[in-house]
Amino acid sequence: MSDLFDILLSVSFWAAAIRIASPLIFATMGELICERAGVLNLGIEGIMVIGAFAGWMAVYLGAPLWLGVTAAMAAGMLFGLLHATLTVPFGLSQHVVGLGVTMLATSTSYFAYRLALPEVTSPPKIAPFAPMDLPILSDIPFLGPVLFQQTALTWAALICAGLVGFVLFRTPLGLAVRAAGENPAAVEAQGLSVTGLRMGAVIVGSGLMAVGGSFLTLSAFSSFFFEMVNGRGWICIALVVFGAWRPGKAVLGALLFAAFDALQIRLQQTPLGAHLPYQVFLMAPYLLSILALILMSRRAEVPAALMVPYRKGER
């Protein structure tokens, strides 16, 4: 028990929780935008992979870090465009297209990686984002290291969540996007294009997912590994449901999830970890996501037109 308290009171635990939450916040916001507009984007897992790869590759080839983030975003938007074209104007099954986009984005990343680095056995490293060192703020006891010694990309994630919340709920554009996911016919009656709104949402959302992926290579691990995204995309889909399609709640969910993830890593080092196989700890995040879905199943306010293709004039 005292081990648990030691962990919960340690600076490194809270710093790790926020670090682990950062990519999830980006990708969850991306998925949330898509679903608010009425499109389930199962391309998320693969788009995170291509983001992780494109960001890393750009920096490996000599680009500055922020250009790497931009490259990741561009790659994500490209696959977002593919997803949006097939699911919105053509109205194809969002399940099948999403899984297809995940497979295509993932295999494209692996193909390009092997093409660029055919012989490497240990993945080459880049110099990742460094923790920020802010005057005064970083030196505050406890809060300083937890909040103000994170990388700039973590702060970008939090700012991005705030921005998504603001645009979706405080601007006419956000209202139109949400309406496209609730009552597309009414949007069309206002003279707005449902197709345009939905495609825009999917492309922008996919860009954010890819930035989330690039956090893994540009801020967390500094190399690109196969399988490094490891289901994080699917977890983000669960986080959107857990957050009831609201950015604020989804960020809280991501932080809660990340805190739990940071906890299980640390619990492995305690006497409890010696008794239980490590796989039990690694399973916990996935089981927790399923539990979150079960808990929210009764209360979720699903966007009414989610997964319903829109055809003008049809009801």
Added chain:
Amino acid sequence: MRLDPIAAPSLRRQIGLPALALLATIAVAMMLALIAGANPLATLGLIAKGAVGSKFAALETLNRATPLIFTGLAVAVAFRAKLWNIGAEAQLYAGAIVAVLLGTGALSAPMVLPVSALVAMLAGALVLLGPVMLKTRLGVDEVVTTLLLNFVMLLFVSYLLEGPMKDPAGMGWPKSAALIKEARLPRIVEGLRLHWGFALALISALLVWVIQTRTTLGFEMRAVGQNREAARFAGMPVNAVLVKTALLSGGLAALAGWSEVAGLKGHLSSDLSPGFGYTGIIVAMLALLHPLGVVATALFVAAIFVGSDSMSRAAGVPTYIADMLLATALLFMVLALMLTRYRVVWK
């Protein structure tokens, strides 16, 4: 842009558009070969030669197709009822675990093969039953739960192989003990490296086809898939049909893992499946969810994988070209199929 339904699509449209999708995929393959600095035509030739160019290659393709027929059938059965089972990978490993549990001495001949196959199917069915019960009882979306369970199952397999199932004589490698001889699927023809799992896959495809076209359950599964509300309104036990569909789908996916262990590998390791569960989705979609079509598309998909492996060694184009081509084929094909039924009107 607008889509107008076509009342009676012409035969030319119905054959021409899917053929066009296939040609477009081949064009992508040649482009990728060019990008990789290889001769496009030679690359295609090497893939074909690697897949069917020799007796050894052709048998390898048939062996690779075996688990894909099972997972393809599992996906086809589920998707037909609009049950989104993306967890064939987890169900596959459930079957593989049972093959080891019952095949390493717990049972002896002649019971071991039939009993372990049935228990394997039951285990796979149970793995899918959880998410389906969550869906029918609580309305929890099965896409995400089945996806997440794939990761849980892989960790469980890794635990088994490092713990209770670890082969004491495995030199420290995380793999299970070898199956006893009686628990192995024999070869169809002595001297040819092809086991009875392939024949079992063909029989399964035929049985699924019979179930879908000749039984009430098959009719109900199709009705539930076409319009769940209408089926409910017509008095169909929709939830019961979904559960039965899940049992069949999970059982078929489990046979993929079971036959890989009992027929091909003879033991369980955590790299048993290079994503057969996920590839099953491509196999099923390319086959238009038709069980007999699954056999054809599984052979095609297996040929691309086996051919690309061999081409990659010879021409230096990364083997991931296979996954890229199959994902491309999937997207082109769903688009082509929609366009057989709708006309695009630009205005």
